Amino acid sequence: MNVEFTVNGTAHTLDVEPNTLLVDVLRSTLGLTGTHVGCDTSQCGACTVHLEGRAVKSCAVLACQVDGGTITTIEGIGTVDDLHPMQEAFRECHALQCGFCTPGMIMSAIDLVERGEAGDEGSVRAGLEGNICRCTGYHNIVRAVLHAAQRM
Amino acid sequence: MYRFNYHRPTSLEEAEQRLDAGEDALFLAGGQTLIPTLNLRLASPSDLIDLAGIDGLSGIDVADEMVRVGAMTRHAEVAASADVQASLPVLADLAGQIGDAQVRNRGTLGGSVANSDPAADYPAAVVALDATVHTTRRTIPGAEFFLSLFETALQPGEIITAVEFRVPKRAAYQKFPNPASRYAVVGVLVAEFDDGVRVGITGAAACAYRSDDLETALNASLAPDAVDAVDIDYDRFNSDLHASAEYRANLVRVMARRAVEALLREG
Amino acid sequence: MNDRNTDTGIGAAVLRKEDRRFITGFGRYTDDINEVGQCHAVFLRSPYARADIGEIDVSAPLEMDGVIAILTGRDMAADGLGDLPCGWSVKSKDGSDMISAPHPPLASERVNYVGEPYGVVLAETRQAARDAAEAVATDFGELEAVVVLKTATSSEAIHEAVPQNRCYLWELGDEQATDAAFQNAAHVVTLELTNNRIIPNAIEPRAALATHNPASDEITLYTTSQNPHLARLILSAFVGLSPEHKLRLIAPDVGGGFGSKIFVYPEETTVAWAARRIARPVKWAADRSESFLTDAHGRDHLSRVELALDADGQFLGLRVRTTANLGAYLSLFAASVPTYLYGTLLAGQYRTPAIHVEVEGVYTNTVPVDAVRGAGRPEATYVVERIVEVAARQLGIDPVELRRRNMIQPDQFPYQTPVALVYDTGNYQASLDRALDAIDYGGFPARRAASEAAGKKRGLGFACYIEACGLAPSQLAISLGAGVGLYESGEVRVNPTGSVTVFTGSHSHGQGHETTFAQIVSDRLGVPFDDVEVVHGDTGRVEFGLGTYGSRSVAVGGSALVVAADKVIAKGKLIAAHMLKADPAAIDFESGEFSVRDSNQSLSFGEVAFAAYVPADYPEDLEPGLSEKAFYDPENFTFPAGTHIAEVEIDPQTGVTEVVAFVAVDDFGEVINPMIVEGQVHGGIAQGIGQALLEHGVYDDQGQLITGSYMDYCMPRADDLPDFDVDTTITPCTHNPLGVKGCGEAGAIGSPAAVMNAITDALGTEEITMPATSEKVWRICRGD
Incomplete structure (x- = not known):
């Protein structure tokens, strides 16, 4: 299914399987590998990103759930020369x-x-x-x- | 994760139709329990029906003696709501103790209540705050809502739309979190209403329940010492790696006592 | 030391070079790397703790979409791959060799722990591989599992060749002298101890990505390893995967190890083998659930400890009998951890004249047990510091005073212990004194009274630990059973423009080598810190190395770099002497300048480097270039030591223990980067407090791991821990050029004993095992 969302200020339209986690889209499809996966029970928090400005675990969110949403990852908060x-x-x-x-x-x-x-x-x-x-x-x-x- | 179809209906009617049409469909609210469960392949629904696209399921209304929380309201919203903090502070306090910050940013009241996880926090409030669970088909008294482990009074296809909590004179929630999962090993909510004291307990047994014994004792004397005299029957309590039934019984007593102390501090 | 480098040289709290990539999301961990055409591996794992593998029916899953191949242990055996070896051979007290059970990377006939891999599915996506793995129908013949350590030697033999499931019965020390000491004792104190099984839980799960180039026949394996060269050696020489020169291992950024990524595991081995077999790059990344089931666990000892004292409280003898769980197979260093890394440390900081220890290493149907942060030394410290504390209580002597009476004095070094080691240097009293000040020992009775007035219990506990780091020297270690040398390599490659690339065989997975090692080389050569780049973790770039474990990196790897840098300076002097038309013996090197003694003639390091690569004005008999290597083999272990003090408050109503204060004063010798050293101590303490209060790997009677996720295995979180009060004292190591000792494990070594001594102090009983969960504590408080 088609999903549209904005990641770090860039709009994306992606065709994703419904059973795809947000973290997998970020890492595999968009190559934003700064977001990590450290567990499979949604406890460790290594995959935390911002969805509409609030921290969420991207291993506990389906990509299709964020249709229309705005996401910020670690790559989007600052740069090497201009750190957050x-x-x-x-x-x-x-x-x-x-x-x-x-x-x-x-x-x-x-x-x-x-x-x-x-x-x-x-x-x-x-x-x-x-x-x-x-x-x-x-x-x-x-x-x-x-x-x-x-x-x- | 197994494959499933995903739907995002925009009305309750459509949601119910989708559920009926699916072979083994499930509603998806905040997903903080369901998605990890799917990720571990512990469930294999044919369809997920996301309730997030339906208007009117989210929000907080405070009226006379009543706080109504929409089913899709996130825990963080309840915890941070100035209205809830003013009218029903115990609910804001409880919501602020659910899971962790990220979970509270996604998890919803309706999802938590519908799941009837024996260690979830909200169910203690539903039974102790004389809540009314509003669904697409009817209203269900809070004390009759939780039937057993992961089992509620909801019929197949029935959707929670809101939960209405009655505002007590005073109330307090005390939680003993599981050190690993941070769910409640035991959580006790004590609420004093004009018509008596209600005590809701979560974590201890198969589902949240009202403790008749504690209510009787606290109705006789709303004092910490009254709790000590109660013999907590733990025959049907949960027993696991983290807490035996006997230890849970102790925690019920200690958390109840502390809840009473906190409630009395409110004045 | 060098004037120019006071902000970045040895001793400076330099901010870490590596952090820029980690805080911006540009770290590059194994699972972040992808190869064109890669497929995904999902392992077939045993659901049983012990079972015969019957028919494996892969016909249906092979037909599923995206499935490329399904390989089993039988295929691997047919390809002639060898077993995974144990790298340390231990002898029993009767002189016989330990019995090493065959450990094929993929089981072919029998599985011996839940989660043991016996096959692998390779598919276009992870999803497809997982679907297919679920569709494989394997006919298992379940057998009775041996799970309980205490009764393992009287249970059915797990491995045919291992009667009584006993791998070895090892001893160290003088049994007769120890028996005599007990006969003459005024007091004998006895204690039964359990050292709980812990699960390492580096936050990055293990992962591997292998490619095979059919033209060159080279396999490249990206893997989460603490020691890629050692892994390559084992995969080549023992497993027979590929010749060493055709195998390149790259351990890129690695997200924590704590020991668990030292070992050569079945999965990484299988991925490399499969990549060649199916002629496709193969990728695997463990789920956390797999990590719990298959990463080597740690500790898991049962001990009986006896301490003999004279009437004045002088220690006369120590007798220790330990049963150590080795799991189903011997992991890479498994045999050495409860023996040479444990028994040798039982003297602690004390002059105990007679010690005898016997260790029975036992197989069980659980995942292999191997080194986890501290590896043997936390277990030894737990034994020594618990029994000393108990002795003080039973004799009515202040625990500080009893320790002082028995401590090795500063003028007694070098000190030969009765358990093989020679401590080179130390000042144990200095650390103890500083720690007592920091905790305000004198104020404790008042704090305890205040707690009691509030209905709480309060306790204070000590651990005066010692550890042995930088396992060495090689010849001695090999004579004691080590299968490899224990030196480290380093190369200092000066580039023509004067910048420096440093290659080390040691590996950083959080320790900050890119900063610390740059400080060492920058300081030595007088080149700017930012002009030094450290390379590690790639067998294709670094000559050789033994990796990072046992707090060895700076003591051994850093020393190798010092030696290499000194060779660079020596050669630079020859070049400078030629250019300045002086005698080489008259050339001084300081602050990055080569100068002729008693003259104003000098050349900068950069000028000499340039001359080495553009040898216009150059000595005839000297090779061009300025790049030097060293293999540094230490003369001895290093012996970090210190005092840890925990103060706890217990709520008797719930049994919850709060660590309200934790002081660690450690002697690590010289400190290169105090900021990094403090961080290492913090992390170690957190793991030790975790072991004492929260963490426990638990199997049920059938051998199913019931603490197999973060829902049940309790990891310390921010709100479980206090701020730590960390300080150091310094007695420089006497036998390495930096005077360093090692700091990576100390926190985890001292803290469990300190916390448990505090809890037992508060509770007034010794009858509590780690982890001191709230329910256990509550039961004691109510008098169970």
């Missing part, structure tokens, strides 16, 4: 190691700050409940989010 404040903060605070959970973590963190729920350490920790990181112990991720919240 959250990207900048992750680098400055050493909030990543292997980098695999990082795009999803950053997308969740941006939504968290934009919702106004990143006021203190406790709320940041609670707000990142939907993203699993195995490398950092979260310590520096929490620092980075609090840091970015000041700048966003």
